[in-house]
Amino acid sequence: MLTVRIEHSVRDFAAWKQVFDADPLQRKESGVLGYRIQRPIDDDGHALLDLQFGDRDSAETFVERLAVLWASPQAAAVLGPSPRIRILEEVEEVVI
Numbered sequence: 010m011l012t013v014r015i016e017h018s019v020r021d022f023a024a025w026k027q028v029f030d031a032d033p034l035q036r037k038e039s040g041v042l043g044y045r046i047q048r049p050i051d052d053d054g055h056a057l058l059d060l061q062f063g064d065r066d067s068a069e070t071f072v073e074r075l076a077v078l079w080a081s082p083q084a085a086a087v088l089g090p091s092p093r094i095r096i097l098e099e100v101e102e103v104v105i
Contacts, residue, residue: 010042010062010099011061011063011064011096012069012097013059013068013072013094013095013096013097015033015057015060016055016058016092016093017055017056017088017089017093017095018088018091020089021026021087022053024086024087026046026105033078034071034074034081039067039070040050043061044058056084072094072095075094
């Protein structure tokens with residue numbers, strides 16, 4: 010399992026969430042198996058996303074498509090500058 014972790018500032022969380030929910034990159038068709046959205050309890054102008062993928066090619070292709078989306082006027086209206094993105098490989102998970 011691979012995770013695409015995205016961390017970025019947002020101008021308005023509710024507006025950002027509305028764009029996210031519209032699913033402009035068709036997550037399911039792009040190989041996203043699931044996702045988690047988080048934000049710091051003391052900063053509602055920040056969003057963290059973990060998108061789960063089954064293979065590296067799907068994750069890398071999705072990241073490339075994100076870069077194109079982030080350059081669009083639609084994204085500029087809701088995103089702050091300099092989003093951070095990483096592709097992570099799960100090494101271990103323990104639930105206690």
